Amino acid sequence: xxxxxxxxxxxxxxxxxxxxxxxxxxxxxxxxxxxxxxxxxxxxxxxxxxxxxxxxxxxxxxxxxxxxxxxxxxxxxxxxxxxxxxxxxxxxxxxxxxxxxxxxxxxxxxxxxxxxxxxxxxxxxxxxxxxxxxxxxxxxxxxxxxxxxxxxxxxxxxxxxxxxxxxxxxxxxxxxxxxxxxxx
Numbered sequence: 001x002x003x004x005x006x007x008x009x010x011x012x013x014x015x016x017x018x019x020x021x022x023x024x025x026x027x028x029x030x031x032x033x034x035x036x037x038x039x040x041x042x043x044x045x046x047x048x049x050x051x052x053x054x055x056x057x058x059x060x061x062x063x064x065x066x067x068x069x070x071x072x073x074x075x076x077x078x079x080x081x082x083x084x085x086x087x088x089x090x091x092x093x094x095x096x097x098x099x100x101x102x103x104x105x106x107x108x109x110x111x112x113x114x115x116x117x118x119x120x121x122x123x124x125x126x127x128x129x130x131x132x133x134x135x136x137x138x139x140x141x142x143x144x145x146x147x148x149x150x151x152x153x154x155x156x157x158x159x160x161x162x163x164x165x166x167x168x169x170x171x172x173x174x175x176x177x178x179x180x181x182x183x184x
């Protein structure tokens with residue numbers, strides 16, 4: 001019963017991992033995690049099959065031992081009890097071994113969940129950096145437009161200063177001409 005409960009718990013954890021994998025944004029991360037989920041499912045099914053086979057083998061061995069004892073007829077109850085105890089002990093050892101495998105699978109699922117969390121955090125960080133890059137790109141674009149505008153304004157100012165200077169010089173020359181050469 002404890003082993004079955006462990007398998008149910010492990011199945012639930014694998015389903016949680018599968019759900020987390022399906023929620024990933026990047027397709028490559030999603031496929032990698034789904035592949036890992038499939039591996040965990042296969043390993044769990046293999047462990048369940050091994051556990052069932054071990055239980056069945058123990059039951060068959062116990063039944064065969066009891067049949068042999070019944071056929072011998074004169075065996076004592078103590079010998080039958082010893083055989084049952086050894087078979088029960090081997091079944092217990094097999095069960096403990098399977099529980100160890102179940103714990104290992106649970107740890108693998110836990111590590112996979114941590115990996116998914118790390119990937120989710122890194123994806124979030126990358127998205128934040130991308131948004132910041134977009135806002136900086138907009139600021140740089142605005143700065144470029146302002147610099148272009150100021151360059152045009154500078155050119156316009158130089159042209160106006162040159163025209164004003166030319167008008168000033170023309171006025172000075174006109175005044176000099178009228179004062180120095182009034183007859184022309």
